[in-house]
Amino acid sequence: MVYGTVYPKNETFDKRIIEQLNSIVPGGVSDKEADRIVYSKDYWPIALRWYLDGTVPALPDCIVWPENAEQVAGIIKLANDWRTPVVPYGEGSGVVGGAVPVKGGIVVDMRKMDRVVEIDDASLMVTAQTGINGMNLERHLDREGYTMGHIPQSLYCSSLGGWLACRAAGQFSTKYGKIEDIVVAIEAVLADGSFIKSKAVPRSSTGPSVERLLLGSEGTLGIITEATLKIWPYPEERAMVSFIFDSISHALETVRKIMRKNVYPAVVRIYDKNETLRHFYIKNKCMLILLMEGDKELVKLEKGISVKVCKSEDGNECGEEPVLHWLDMRFNVKESSEFTPKGFIFDTVEVSSGWKNAMSLYKAIIQAMRNVDGVVVASGHASHFYPQGVCFYFTFGGLPPKHVTPFKFYESVWDAIMEACLREHGSISHHHGIGLMRAKWLKEEMGERMSILKKIKKVIDPNNIMNPGKMGVGNEE
Amino acid sequence: MKSKYAWIMDSLAKTSFSTKARAMRHFLIGKKEYLRRKKTRADMDSVIKCALCPNMCKFDCPVLAAEKNDAMSPSGKTRIAYFIETDRLNSQDAIELMYKCAGCDACMQWCPFDFSVGDILKGVREDIAGMSLAPPRIIKIKENLEKNHTIHERKYDKSTDGKGDVLYFMGCEVSSERGEIADSMTKIFEGAGEKYVLLKDEWCCASPFINLGFTDEFKKFAEHNVKAIEESGCRTMVCSCPTCTYVFRHIYPQFGFEIKARVMHTSEYLLRLMENKKMAKAIEKECVYHDPCALIRKLGLEEEPRKIAKRAGMKIKETYFNRKDTKCCGMGCSLGSTNPDIASKMADARLEELKKQSDCIVTACPTCNTTFRKGGVEVYDISEIVLKAWEKA
Ligand SMILES: Cc1cc2nc3c(=O)[nH]c(=O)nc-3n(C[C@H](O)[C@H](O)[C@H](O)COP(=O)(O)OP(=O)(O)OC[C@H]3O[C@@H](n4cnc5c(N)ncnc54)[C@H](O)[C@@H]3O)c2cc1C
Ligand code: SF4
Ligand code: SF4
Numbered sequence: 001m002v003y004g005t006v007y008p009k010n011e012t013f014d015k016r017i018i019e020q021l022n023s024i025v026p027g028g029v030s031d032k033e034a035d036r037i038v039y040s041k042d043y044w045p046i047a048l049r050w051y052l053d054g055t056v057p058a059l060p061d062c063i064v065w066p067e068n069a070e071q072v073a074g075i076i077k078l079a080n081d082w083r084t085p086v087v088p089y090g091e092g093s094g095v096v097g098g099a100v101p102v103k104g105g106i107v108v109d110m111r112k113m114d115r116v117v118e119i120d121d122a123s124l125m126v127t128a129q130t131g132i133n134g135m136n137l138e139r140h141l142d143r144e145g146y147t148m149g150h151i152p153q154s155l156y157c158s159s160l161g162g163w164l165a166c167r168a169a170g171q172f173s174t175k176y177g178k179i180e181d182i183v184v185a186i187e188a189v190l191a192d193g194s195f196i197k198s199k200a201v202p203r204s205s206t207g208p209s210v211e212r213l214l215l216g217s218e219g220t221l222g223i224i225t226e227a228t229l230k231i232w233p234y235p236e237e238r239a240m241v242s243f244i245f246d247s248i249s250h251a252l253e254t255v256r257k258i259m260r261k262n263v264y265p266a267v268v269r270i271y272d273k274n275e276t277l278r279h280f281y282i283k284n285k286c287m288l289i290l291l292m293e294g295d296k297e298l299v300k301l302e303k304g305i306s307v308k309v310c311k312s313e314d315g316n317e318c319g320e321e322p323v324l325h326w327l328d329m330r331f332n333v334k335e336s337s338e339f340t341p342k343g344f345i346f347d348t349v350e351v352s353s354g355w356k357n358a359m360s361l362y363k364a365i366i367q368a369m370r371n372v373d374g375v376v377v378a379s380g381h382a383s384h385f386y387p388q389g390v391c392f393y394f395t396f397g398g399l400p401p402k403h404v405t406p407f408k409f410y411e412s413v414w415d416a417i418m419e420a421c422l423r424e425h426g427s428i429s430h431h432h433g434i435g436l437m438r439a440k441w442l443k444e445e446m447g448e449r450m451s452i453l454k455k456i457k458k459v460i461d462p463n464n465i466m467n468p469g470k471m472g473v474g475n476e477e
Numbered sequence: 478m479k480s481k482y483a484w485i486m487d488s489l490a491k492t493s494f495s496t497k498a499r500a501m502r503h504f505l506i507g508k509k510e511y512l513r514r515k516k517t518r519a520d521m522d523s524v525i526k527c528a529l530c531p532n533m534c535k536f537d538c539p540v541l542a543a544e545k546n547d548a549m550s551p552s553g554k555t556r557i558a559y560f561i562e563t564d565r566l567n568s569q570d571a572i573e574l575m576y577k578c579a580g581c582d583a584c585m586q587w588c589p590f591d592f593s594v595g596d597i598l599k600g601v602r603e604d605i606a607g608m609s610l611a612p613p614r615i616i617k618i619k620e621n622l623e624k625n626h627t628i629h630e631r632k633y634d635k636s637t638d639g640k641g642d643v644l645y646f647m648g649c650e651v652s653s654e655r656g657e658i659a660d661s662m663t664k665i666f667e668g669a670g671e672k673y674v675l676l677k678d679e680w681c682c683a684s685p686f687i688n689l690g691f692t693d694e695f696k697k698f699a700e701h702n703v704k705a706i707e708e709s710g711c712r713t714m715v716c717s718c719p720t721c722t723y724v725f726r727h728i729y730p731q732f733g734f735e736i737k738a739r740v741m742h743t744s745e746y747l748l749r750l751m752e753n754k755k756m757a758k759a760i761e762k763e764c765v766y767h768d769p770c771a772l773i774r775k776l777g778l779e780e781e782p783r784k785i786a787k788r789a790g791m792k793i794k795e796t797y798f799n800r801k802d803t804k805c806c807g808m809g810c811s812l813g814s815t816n817p818d819i820a821s822k823m824a825d826a827r828l829e830e831l832k833k834q835s836d837c838i839v840t841a842c843p844t845c846n847t848t849f850r851k852g853g854v855e856v857y858d859i860s861e862i863v864l865k866a867w868e869k870a
Contacts, residue, residue: 002565003560032548034566034570035548037556037557037566038557039548048529051529051559052525065546133536135536156533156587275484278484331533334590336529342503344503379484379488
């Protein structure tokens with residue numbers, strides 16, 4: 001073994017744990033070196049650079065593959081007995097280090113729990129185990145004539161459990177909602193091994209919904225094992241249209257006006273000048289693409305209203321072509337593979353803002369990124385919209401200056417973005433979550449709510465075994 | 478401005494001179510740091526790109542679906558390959574991982590770089606063999622093939638004397654398990670009045686050597702086969718096995734072995750042969766067609782077998798995962814020999830899918846054929862379909 005680890009190895013792990021895990025999940029445990037290396041990281045971009053340099057972020061002590069909720073409970077109880085960390089793992093596509101086992105311990109890969117339990121056509125709901133891969137779930141629905149409408153760019157490489165745990169948002173979310181709007185019921189095993197399950201009803205007024213605490217908990221409170229979600233009949237019609245504007249503020253203003261009319265196109269995306277050049281090869285303009293889908297008549301109406309607003313705001317119509325191009329390229333993820341080996345450090349950071357502060361937040365963050373020495377690319381697009389505001393998705397890329405380590409450079413850009421976002425009254429994450437990267441900023445984001453979150457964590461997970469070191473909610477920081 | 482990097486150039490133009498200079502240097506030489514100093518058979522540029530990918534094809538990898546271990550996902554394997562190739566890792570489990578792939582090219586269907594991890598790993602295995610790290614059981618597979626000249630035992634004992642226009646290269650699976658396919662083909666040749674040849678000393682096309690990283694042995698077999706093919710005097714060479722077809726057509730030339738005859742898969746040959754021939758309905762019941770991964774993804778033969786079945790009066794049912802979305806039967810890239818457990822789980826999964834449509838399967842690969850038979854279904858090769866339809870007419 002001639003590779004290093006960034007986070008210290010767990011020296012206290014007792015091999016007897018593996019034996020005992022084997023009796024809970026017969027044949028479903030591994031401490032093989034190759035497996036531990038593969039489960040040492042998620043898709044946190046800085047980890048890719050470490051990896052190329054021959055360093056893995058953090059080695060888990062073992063990986064276990066439960067097949068049912070009882071086994072999950074057994075694993076968690078055992079981990080409590082040994083006070084050893086448990087790190088839930090969906091597909092490892094998280095981009096903020098959420099699934100990195102920084103304290104070692106047991107990685108619980110949920111992939112064997114990937115069954116579609118039921119499709120309820122009358123109530124338009126699907127129940128599935130959370131280890132299911134997103135595309136496999138969508139394909140299952142597709143062949144039965146439905147869609148979930150939750151299509152994140154990571155559809156091919158993320159899981160239902162990961163979506164719920166990170167509060168993910170899909171590319172079609174302006175119409176279908178984010179994962180917390182789509183989920184109806186949750187089944188989970190909590191950090192003390194107890195089992196909770198909510199009812200698959202559209203709503204209930206039965207006090208605070210305890211199970212919803214798990215949405216966005218990133219594996220720090222328990223493991224989500226099953227969920228019931230909304231589905232839709234496969235859309236009968238799709239309409240696409242695009243417009244270019246002279247400035248991003250103009251494009252944003254246009255979409256704000258569309259949203260005020262209670263029109264919800266499935267896909268709405270506005271690219272700033274640099275990203276318009278990057279994706280559509282048009283210089284000095286800002287592209288807006290719109291995609292409407294669903295019932296034929298409704299789509300026609302939504303398109304008509306949207307086009308009217310765009311025109312009245314002096315948008316220049318560009319037809320379907322840019323939308324088709326986007327559809328074609330939307331899963332074409334190449335940048336990390338192409339640029340990381342060249343020493344470039346790239347990442348994306350998503351934040352949200354009310355309309356009132358949207359433009360000042362956009363400008364402040366772009367400027368903040370540019371101010372960091374070594375940054376070459378600083379751009380953004382807006383990709384999820386509400387009548388109340390917008391999600392901005394920023395990209396930065398650059399080269400660490402001389403005498404600055406890659407991580408230091410990376411952290412400096414992140415710090416600059418987070419500071420600017422908080423200053424401009426934005427929320428520091430719209431859908432990627434907190435993980436390791438945002439942990440130190442959560443306190444400022446949450447204010448007093450953070451101490452309540454910590455108290456909740458303490459009650460549910462007194463031994464701090466669930467995904468320790470993440471979100472800043474444990475007692476180890 | 479329709480350049481891939483215009484957006485970066487545009488941004489770069491706004492930076493300081495020193496940043497520009499550094500960026501250019503990184504662009505030009507940055508990557509070299511990570512490539513192995515030693516010469517590798519593996520394409521390290523692809524290994525690295527794939528290792529850094531978020532695994533965008535993993536959902537469709539049948540090995541991952543069977544084993545549910547991320548280490549066996551496409552990018553999981555290339556991440557470990559990178560560590561092996563850069564001398565950071567040589568543990569047995571890491572080496573073993575490099576053989577856990579069916580070479581089915583499902584990954585390629587979704588890959589933004591058009592990579593097939595199956596192909597990438599062939600180079601890695603060659604390096605592993607070169608570093609004397611190949612597991613003993615892999616070496617045993619190689620040695621057995623060297624000794625027997627065929628993967629299994631040759632049971633089909635018919636051959637022809639003299640030369641002919643059409644050489645039927647039956648391949649290891651037909652010669653050991655699926656003799657009825659060879660019988661169908663010879664009857665068709667006879668019916669059509671073709672002067673055909675069956676080699677007395679047919680050696681394996683040698684794809685297992687390529688799969689497992691033994692190129693010297695591959696070359697030895699290729700030399701034998703090219704000579705035997707040439708001596709047969711054929712102008713057309715017909716293979717039942719899609720892998721044989723692919724290897725003769727595309728891999729032999731890569732190693733400098735040119736086959737002068739036109740290499741055809743039975744589906745291409747039979748479609749042409751039967752163009753003007755009268756055919757009756759081959760089988761009464763509705764059957765489901767299984768696309769063999771090598772036939773559809775390596776050779777792109779999508780319509781040929783379907784057209785044949787149609788000409789033979791059959792209505793073919795389709796699975797949801799059909800054509801390029803097919804699922805491998807598990808036997809690709811020697812996985813059946815190297816990891817029979819994984820292969821058999823893959824076969825079960827595919828069979829379950831096919832059986833939902835029909836318990837009568839039509840396919841165009843003898844290996845898929847044998848694999849599915851174990852599931853208690855009826856399986857027909859397209860050559861058998863053609864023969865039935867023709868005999869009935
Ligand atoms: C190319 C790419 C594109 C992306 N696009 C989007 C996008 O469009 N929208 C978006 O929202 N995100 C996107 N992401 C981020 C990522 O895909 C999401 O955060 C996703 O929700 C993570 O799912 P996963 O299954 O991979 O989770 P993992 O990375 O395995 O885990 C993420 C976190 O969730 C926890 N967790 C996982 N499963 C469970 C469970 N069953 N119970 C409890 N905790 C669990 C883990 O412990 C960890 O803290 C993208 C990522 C990539 C690499
Ligand atoms: S084969 Fe292509 S899509 Fe699949 S992991 Fe490798 S680079 Fe990514
Ligand atoms: S070739 Fe097939 S088995 Fe191999 S990695 Fe790609 S999808 Fe998986």
